[in-house]
Amino acid sequence: MTKVIALANQKGGVGKTTTTVNLGIGLVRHGKKVLLVDADAQGNLTDSLGWHEPDNLHKTLATVMGKIITDEPLQKREGILHHAEGIDLLPANIELSAMEVSLVNTMSRETIMRNYLEEVKKDYDYVLIDCMPSLGMVTVNALTAADSVLIPVQAHYLPAKGMSQLLQTISRVKRNTNPDLRIEGVLLTMVDGRTNLSKDISFILRRDFGDKLKVFKTEIPMAVKVAETSAEGKSIYEYDKSGRAAAAYEALTKEVMRNGKQREKHQAGLSR
Numbered sequence: 001m002t003k004v005i006a007l008a009n010q011k012g013g014v015g016k017t018t019t020t021v022n023l024g025i026g027l028v029r030h031g032k033k034v035l036l037v038d039a040d041a042q043g044n045l046t047d048s049l050g051w052h053e054p055d056n057l058h059k060t061l062a063t064v065m066g067k068i069i070t071d072e073p074l075q076k077r078e079g080i081l082h083h084a085e086g087i088d089l090l091p092a093n094i095e096l097s098a099m100e101v102s103l104v105n106t107m108s109r110e111t112i113m114r115n116y117l118e119e120v121k122k123d124y125d126y127v128l129i130d131c132m133p134s135l136g137m138v139t140v141n142a143l144t145a146a147d148s149v150l151i152p153v154q155a156h157y158l159p160a161k162g163m164s165q166l167l168q169t170i171s172r173v174k175r176n177t178n179p180d181l182r183i184e185g186v187l188l189t190m191v192d193g194r195t196n197l198s199k200d201i202s203f204i205l206r207r208d209f210g211d212k213l214k215v216f217k218t219e220i221p222m223a224v225k226v227a228e229t230s231a232e233g234k235s236i237y238e239y240d241k242s243g244r245a246a247a248a249y250e251a252l253t254k255e256v257m258r259n260g261k262q263r264e265k266h267q268a269g270l271s272r
């Protein structure tokens with residue numbers, strides 16, 4: 001069964017795009033078939049995989065969502081690009097901002113992305129959706145299409161208020177359009193090893209939001225090489241394969257795969 005994971009946090013610059021790329025390519029390196037969906041009109045994911053001028057792309061997430069809205073048939077792999085490291089990408093550009101506006105007056109406006117993914121996800125083991133830094137209609141679509149949400153949090157920034165808003169949106173989506181939506185985990189990013197702040201933040205998250213809010217064991221270290229990868233259009237495994245950040249993203253990849261297996265076992269146990 002395909003697993004759809006939305007990477008969301010309405011605060012910008014927390015490592016969503018970097019994590020989408022390196023978790024996605026990490027999964028490919030373990031033999032998984034993976035589609036990345038850029039759900040941000042800034043097109044940062046598209047750019048960081050080497051399509052440096054997203055606004056010149058003719059077919060994007062906005063194109064295929066538009067076709068779902070008007071009930072036009074999709075072409076095979078319409079808009080999907082293939083990256084040299086073995087991963088597929090549905091890109092985004094500025095046209096997604098217009099989609100954000102037009103969704104407001106669309107019937108079943110929360111389920112357009114889910115309906116699109118129903119058509120393409122059977123070709124993949126994982127679909128990762130890189131959300132934009134807002135909790136608008138496109139992000140609600142991503143949360144409605146997802147099985148789980150992975151929440152990257154910058155370790156040196158206390159996210160309490162933003163986290164409450166995000167958790168409220170997740171609860172609203174669960175109540176209205178996606179009752180099975182789970183939280184995959186909170187991922188601490190840009191961790192500076194010289195401080196204990198990430199431990200404090202893990203503690204505060206658990207204290208304020210309860211044990212249900214799982215925090216990944218893996219933490220992503222702050223590393224200049226990570227910041228350099230996006231200009232290169234490569235993953236951290238290609239750019240700095242023996243560095244600490246590559247090891248951390250590999251550990252995260254294994255943790256995500258392990259979580260998936262545990263859940264499958266649990267569900268199999270329940271249905272017996």
Ligand SMILES: Nc1ncnc2c1ncn2[C@@H]1O[C@H](COP(=O)(O)OP(=O)(O)OP(=O)(O)O)[C@@H](O)[C@H]1O
Pocket residue numbers: 011012013014015016017018019040044132133189190191220221222223224226227228230245
């Ligand atoms: N572990 C890291 N160490 C150092 N720099 C990092 C790390 N992770 C991400 N960065 C850099 O921090 C910036 C923000 O990261 P990223 O684009 O992944 O965040 P984002 O949450 O997707 O941002 P946006 O909200 O704008 O989409 C980028 O310049 C990125 O290269």
